[in-house]
Amino acid sequence: xxxxxxxxxxxxxxxxxxxxxxxxxxxxxxxxxxxxxxxxxxxxxxxxxxxxxxxxxxxxxxxxxxxxxxxxxxxxxxxxxxxxxxxxxxxxxxxxxxxxxxxxxxxxxxxxxxxxxxxxxxxxxxxxxxxxxxxxxxxxxxxxxxxxxxxxxxxxxxxxxxxxxxxxxxxxxxxxxxxxxxxxxxxxxx
Amino acid sequence: xxxxxxxxxxxxxxxxxxxxxxxxxxxxxxxxxxxxxxxxxxxxxxxxxxxxxxxxxxxxxxxxxxxxxxxxxxxxxxxxxxxxxxxxxxxxxxxxxxxxxxxxxxxxxxxxxxxxxxxxxxxxxxxxxxxxxxxxxxxxxxxxxxxxxxxxxxxxxxxxxxxxxxxxxxxxxxxxxxxxxxxxxxxxxxxxxxxxxxxxxxxxxxxxxxxxxxxxxxxxxxxxxxxxxxxxxxxxxxxxxxxxxxxxxxxxxxxxxx
Amino acid sequence: xxxxxxxxxxxxxxxxxxxxxxxxxxxxxxxxxxxxxxxxxxxxxxxxxxxxxxxxxxxxxxxxxxxxxxxxxxxxxxxxxxxxxxxxxxxxxxxxxxxxxxxxxxxxxxxxxxxxxxxxxxxxxxxxxxxxxxxxxxxxxxxxxxxxxxxxxxxxxxxxxxxxxxxxxxxxxxxxxxxxxxxxxxxxxxxxxxxxxxxxxxxxxxxxxxxxxxxxxxxxxxxxxxxxxxxxxxxxxxxxxxxxxxxxxxxxxxxxxxxxxxxxxxxxxxxxxxxxxxxxxxxxxxxxxxxxxxxxxxxxxxxxxxxxxxxxxxxxxxxxxxxxxxxxxxxxxxxxxxxxxxxxxxxxxxxxxxxxxxxxxxxxxxxxxxxxxxxxxxxxxxxxxxxxxxxxxxxxxxxxxxxxxxxxxxxxxxxxxxxxxxx
Numbered sequence: 011x012x013x014x015x016x017x018x019x020x021x022x023x024x025x026x027x028x029x030x031x032x033x034x035x036x037x038x039x040x041x042x043x044x045x046x047x048x049x050x051x052x053x054x055x056x057x058x059x060x061x062x063x064x065x066x067x068x069x070x071x072x073x074x075x076x077x078x079x080x081x082x083x084x085x086x087x088x089x090x091x092x093x094x095x096x097x098x099x100x101x102x103x104x105x106x107x108x109x110x111x112x113x114x115x116x117x118x119x120x121x122x123x124x125x126x127x128x129x130x131x132x133x134x135x136x137x138x139x140x141x142x143x144x145x146x147x148x149x150x151x152x153x154x155x156x157x158x159x160x161x162x163x164x165x166x167x168x169x170x171x172x173x174x175x176x177x178x179x180x181x182x183x184x185x186x187x188x189x190x191x192x193x194x195x196x197x198x199x200x
Numbered sequence: 201x202x203x204x205x206x207x208x209x210x211x212x213x214x215x216x217x218x219x220x221x222x223x224x225x226x227x228x229x230x231x232x233x234x235x236x237x238x239x240x241x242x243x244x245x246x247x248x249x250x251x252x253x254x255x256x257x258x259x260x261x262x263x264x265x266x267x268x269x270x271x272x273x274x275x276x277x278x279x280x281x282x283x284x285x286x287x288x289x290x291x292x293x294x295x296x297x298x299x300x301x302x303x304x305x306x307x308x309x310x311x312x313x314x315x316x317x318x319x320x321x322x323x324x325x326x327x328x329x330x331x332x333x334x335x336x337x338x339x340x341x342x343x344x345x346x347x348x349x350x351x352x353x354x355x356x357x358x359x360x361x362x363x364x365x366x367x368x369x370x371x372x373x374x375x376x377x378x379x380x381x382x383x384x385x386x387x388x389x390x391x392x393x394x395x396x397x398x399x400x401x402x403x404x405x406x407x408x409x410x411x412x413x414x415x416x417x418x419x420x421x422x423x424x425x426x427x428x429x430x431x432x433x434x435x436x437x438x439x440x441x442x443x444x445x446x447x448x449x450x451x452x453x454x455x456x457x458x
Numbered sequence: 459x460x461x462x463x464x465x466x467x468x469x470x471x472x473x474x475x476x477x478x479x480x481x482x483x484x485x486x487x488x489x490x491x492x493x494x495x496x497x498x499x500x501x502x503x504x505x506x507x508x509x510x511x512x513x514x515x516x517x518x519x520x521x522x523x524x525x526x527x528x529x530x531x532x533x534x535x536x537x538x539x540x541x542x543x544x545x546x547x548x549x550x551x552x553x554x555x556x557x558x559x560x561x562x563x564x565x566x567x568x569x570x571x572x573x574x575x576x577x578x579x580x581x582x583x584x585x586x587x588x589x590x591x592x593x594x595x596x597x598x599x600x601x602x603x604x605x606x607x608x609x610x611x612x613x614x615x616x617x618x619x620x621x622x623x624x625x626x627x628x629x630x631x632x633x634x635x636x637x638x639x640x641x642x643x644x645x646x647x648x649x650x651x652x653x654x655x656x657x658x659x660x661x662x663x664x665x666x667x668x669x670x671x672x673x674x675x676x677x678x679x680x681x682x683x684x685x686x687x688x689x690x691x692x693x694x695x696x697x698x699x700x701x702x703x704x705x706x707x708x709x710x711x712x713x714x715x716x717x718x719x720x721x722x723x724x725x726x727x728x729x730x731x732x733x734x735x736x737x738x739x740x741x742x743x744x745x746x747x748x749x750x751x752x753x754x755x756x757x758x759x760x761x762x763x764x765x766x767x768x769x770x771x772x773x774x775x776x777x778x779x780x781x782x783x784x785x786x787x788x789x790x791x792x793x794x795x796x797x798x799x800x801x802x803x804x805x806x807x808x809x810x811x812x813x814x815x816x817x818x819x820x821x822x823x824x825x826x827x828x829x830x831x832x833x834x835x836x837x838x839x840x841x842x843x844x845x846x847x848x849x850x851x852x853x854x855x856x857x858x859x860x861x862x863x864x865x866x867x868x869x870x871x872x873x874x875x876x877x878x879x880x881x
Contacts, residue, residue: 033451036444036447036448036451037448039444040441040444040445040448040704043437043440043441043444044441044704046437047437047438047441050437054545054546054549054550055517055518055521055550057545057546058521058524058525058544058545058546058547058550059521059524060545062525062539062543062544062545062547063275063542063543063544063545064273064314064539064542064543065543067273067275067313067314068314077302209501210500210501210567213566213567213570214563214567214713216822217563217566217747218563218717218724218725243720271535271538271542276542337732340538341538341731341732344723344728344731345728345729345731345732346728347728380741420731422542423541423542423548427548427549427552427719427722428719428720430549430719431715431716431718431719431720432719434715434719435712435715435716435719438708438711438712438715439712441708442705442708442709442712445701445704445705445708446705448701448704448705449701449702449704449705452697452698452701453698453702456496456693456698457496457872457875457876
């Protein structure tokens with residue numbers, strides 16, 4: 011059809027004073043309601059991607075430490091991530107405590123990273139803080155890096171026996187999850 | 201005038217569709233359900249926490265012997281007003297098979313709040329075998345899976361009668377005035393005073409039935425309260441919005457002859 | 459869509475884009491100043507409402523798919539997980555489930571409006587045919603979507619509807635096996651239904667685009683059914699109809715929200731809360747309400763068609779039912795070519811108006827029949843209504859072409875509008 015686009019608009023052109031303000035206010039209110047409505051509808055669409063109730067309910071894990079002998083380590087799964095639990099030897103603890111914190115890239119004392127009185131238990135999220143690989147060092151046969159701790163083979167980060175970054179590209183120490191001792195030999199992670 | 205009649209036609213069309221749709225689908229079951237009054241009926245209805253807890257008690261002590269509730273977890277009991285330690289204790293009354301452990305063996309452990317409700321049978325075959333070949337249905341969704349919902353559950357539980365003269369019941373069959381076809385494999389599960397309540401509620405068959413019907417309605421639709429609360433907000437918002445849009449529309453159309 | 463005589467835009471950013479891809483000019487032309495008859499009534503809102511419902515179905519569907527598991531073992535469980543554990547999952551699922559019903563309500567009213575005001579007539583035949591195609595795609599999408607929760611009605615509805623194809627002579631059974639990917643409805647079937655249920659809405663979007671394109675070539679019909687003669691008969695689409703449509707959409711959403719939040723299972727069937735069981739058929743299988751009239755037509759053919767008093771059968775009852783059901787939709791496709799009466803709007807066609815009102819009542823009765831067990835009086839009633847359904851298209855409309863008097867129409871939309879105001 012011939013697009014006859016010039017349309018008589020004069021009927022609505024009451025461009026004077028009061029009418030104009032009232033109309034503008036009305037349009038603004040309508041636009042605000044439209045925006046609020048759209049946002050309220052959009053939020054559930056986005057929030058449904060957050061962890062569901064059943065996922066959250068599984069977010070804590072209890073671990074029995076009694077079978078782990080000195081010098082041994084186990085890896086447990088917590089929230090889908092590996093958690094390193096190491097029963098440290100006296101030598102390892104001594105090494106970790108002897109480090110001068112001022113020399114560290116991410117300064118933390120060994121005491122900050124373990125529970126008081128339970129220094130032999132080191133619990134960490136076993137994910138390299140560089141780009142998320144799982145470092146070696148859990149098995150006795152593993153390469154443990156230059157600092158007798160863990161070594162990430164992806165890009166060569168070395169962690170010490172307290173899981174602190176000592177050499178390589180990683181910016182931070184291996185993370186310590188929130189955990190508590192339920193009994194002397196049981197911990198609850200998360 | 202013309203426009204008004206068009207609106208009327210449109211609205212009546214919608215009303216007709218919406219009114220006929222479920223009637224047209226209603227199943228042929230002629231069971232006469234008595235409509236009960238429930239606290240959760242209506243747009244503002246909420247669950248009665250006391251009744252839910254009592255109903256849970258009846259479920260645990262009676263129904264759970266045969267019927268699973270597999271879509272519920274113990275953690276869901278917080279909706280009923282139990283606190284974390286109570287839920288832990290309730291969960292720990294049952295054990296779950298877990299494993300394998302480091303030696304490759306399966307082992308039993310006390311249940312946790314994150315575990316699903318313990319099922320009375322390990323599979324449907326076992327359930328059938330233990331119940332004369334009839335499978336006790338899972339009750340998680342029973343209130344939504346039967347026309348009538350809570351009324352139906354109450355009706356079944358209180359609907360046991362002597363069969364009318366001339367009706368012969370097979371082995372393991374019972375007469376129930378509410379059950380479609382009137383023959384039901386479940387023996388009357390409730391009778392007075394079989395469950396002790398800690399509150400003042402009467403320990404009668406009717407009270408048990410009412411309570412468990414409410415509990416199972418919650419179990420089928422645990423989000424009902426938030427659904428209705430959200431709905432009221434949404435509808436109020438939309439009504440105001442509709443009013444504003446009507447004003448906008450009128451303002452724009454003022455002076456246009458159409 | 460040519461950028462030939464484009465007007466420059468004031469905003470430099472928009473101008474930069476527009477001079478390379480004249481999208482703002484296009485929007486301005488097709489939705490800004492697009493001349494639209496000024497005498498629409500509220501029935502003209504349902505195109506926009508249907509569009510909103512389509513968008514709502516797609517976005518809720520996409521997010522539901524994030525938590526849905528496409529295996530027969532997990533489908534039902536995953537839907538329950540959405541209802542119980544996923545954040546806002548209950549709301550998203552109820553919007554999606556009730557949304558299909560309200561999408562169909564909007565589209566049925568939209569179709570009725572087209573029939574009442576003769577919107578399918580020359581030069582809008584293709585516009586109408588594209589619309590019927592959308593309707594057909596919607597039915598396929600809705601049918602496959604209903605299978606996904608893997609409840610009893612899902613399973614048995616899928617079984618019954620896919621078995622329709624077995625009525626096709628010679629190759630029917632092979633086609634059914636192909637559709638199933640096995641020897642019954644099972645995992646492969648569920649997977650392909652999910653895949654297609656995800657695909658089809660985008661096909662619908664594509665056809666909607668063509669539908670709107672065709673609309674913008676011919677321009678809209680209007681309640682008087684006469685073409686606008688000039689600018690005194692039309693208004694720019696924006697803001698007149700954008701705002702009127704928005705009002706209509708919000709009112710529609712109020713009713714939709716009422717069902718979604720306060721009676722979310724009213725339009726559903728309780729049996730679909732029972733997990734699918736291939737060994738137990740529900741006593742009474744019914745499709746969703748929006749399919750019931752067609753389901754009734756399917757079941758109305760209870761007799762073989764052949765030479766009476768002999769055993770020669772041309773069309774067995776099963777094939778007859780299937781043919782009639784697809785034929786009932788084919789009627790909609792060919793409607794523009796059946797109705798040759800020069801007047802569009804039923805306002806000026808009292809005979810057609812009467813026949814159409816009876817047709818609507820007829821479809822309602824078919825819908826009720828479709829939901830009842832196929833026994834007793836329901837069968838002959840459905841047969842009678844099926845007969846009227848086809849007679850409306852194949853007998854009454856051709857008859858009216860010849861016999862219905864052509865009444866005097868108003869000279870222009872503007873004149874009719876002004877006269878109405880005086881009267």
